[in-house]
Amino acid sequence: MTTAILRGAGGELGRSVAAALTSAAPLLILLALWQVASMSHIFPPQIMMPPADVLHTLFKMAQSGELERHVSDSLFRLTIGFVIGAAAGLLFGAAISLSRLAEAALSPLFMTLWQVPVIAVVPLLVMYLGIGESFKIATVAIAAFFPVAIATFDGIRGVPKAWFDVGRVYRLRLADTIGLILIPATVPAVVTGLRIGLTRAWVVLVATELLAADSGIGQMMEMGRQLFQIDVVLAGVIVSGVIGFLIDRGARAIESRATRWRTA
């Protein structure tokens, strides 16, 4: 009995390992081709660098603490900017969804400003704030503000009126109506908005760091480009991809936890 279960588990494990291998194999073959192509010196080393060398550079930068400095600077900006932008978005979204007067007064301006791509505001912000930290944090905050505000607005407006009627039947106090009905009902939409805001904020942050910064993943890539160090550029591409992936996955995991009650 036990052996059967063990064997069954082993088979399952073996199968998942095999599945992982088959999905990783093409990627490994691609990497091998890249390695061979760059070692054959068809392309100059400034254009094509073997993946092993890129990994080596990545390791060296990680050991010297340079990578850590860039990553922590980028994540610091992302965190501060996102918290400011998301909080403002939550407040604004709640205000225009709860008060019709606020909606009438502010939503036309909001919708007009929403048409401007965040990246297009970058030159403007540079003029106002210079190229220091505040400019980067402001850009990240703006990138996070709009998706969160829209999602909060949609979330609160989307709560069925019948739920409030039930609350009225139970004679809930205002605080309880907010705590027991409004907030739980809007959490899924808001969390989705926060996730979208966070991923956008990351993309915009990398762009602003490319443009003007003295540290950060974007600046690391830009310096690599100016110095023709393609290994540094590629290391930056890899790191920014991994961070973007982790942010997205983490946010999705939180999102599916927050929306669990829906399917239950």
Added chain:
Amino acid sequence: MSARSLSRGQRIAIGFVAPVILIALWQWRAGSGNAVIGMAPPSALFNALGEVLRNGTLLADASATLTRTFVGFFIGASLGTAIGIATALFPLLNRIIGPALHALRQVPMIGWLPLIALWFGSGEGAERIVVCVAAFFPAMLNSHAGAAGVERRFLDVGRVYGLDRLQRLRFIQLPAALPLVMTGLTQSLAFAWIGTIGGEILMGANAGLGVTMQQAQMQQRLDIVLVAVATTAALGFGINLILQHLRRTLLRWQPVLP
């Protein structure tokens, strides 16, 4: 209570209050000698607009930016749609290139810029490639999802009618994938637009709204920056409207989505 009973006219009038106050405040502050705002009171914007309209830069910039967007979108989105559908139809192809594409997708689109600039210089070609890359992924992801998620019963009906592979593609898989393909195209045009502006600001080659923004920023011409930003917003809004209209026309047969 009173807010609920606002008439349409009143609502529109209230909507103008905040912008008018903002503009008045801005004009007033501009007179008080603030260094940055002082460069461009709202009244100066019309002069700037007149200036760039007369010397033709605005028109040249807008057409250069739009050309870049649409050329990049056309190449990137058609490649993306083709690969998305192909990987949905041929599982083997999906196994081979799928993981690599999903790994590449994780890099923020602007993150490709330094690499592309290194490989192709920072000229027109590099800028178009950035737009292609930006337009590629949304088109690929959505068309893959659309073609892979065709309802079983549609395929069963096809089998009953004895359709061959090509007929199945033509009459079942492509039409069923169309709504998501359209979603992908909409998204990828939006990405192409942002990618174009971003690429122009960061690489600054030739003409373009982003190039002008960046140059005006360096010359401390706030008025020109604002005119370029407003033009960008207006064009983006216009592109959005056209897409929504196109979507409605192409997907007429679809029942209204909930």
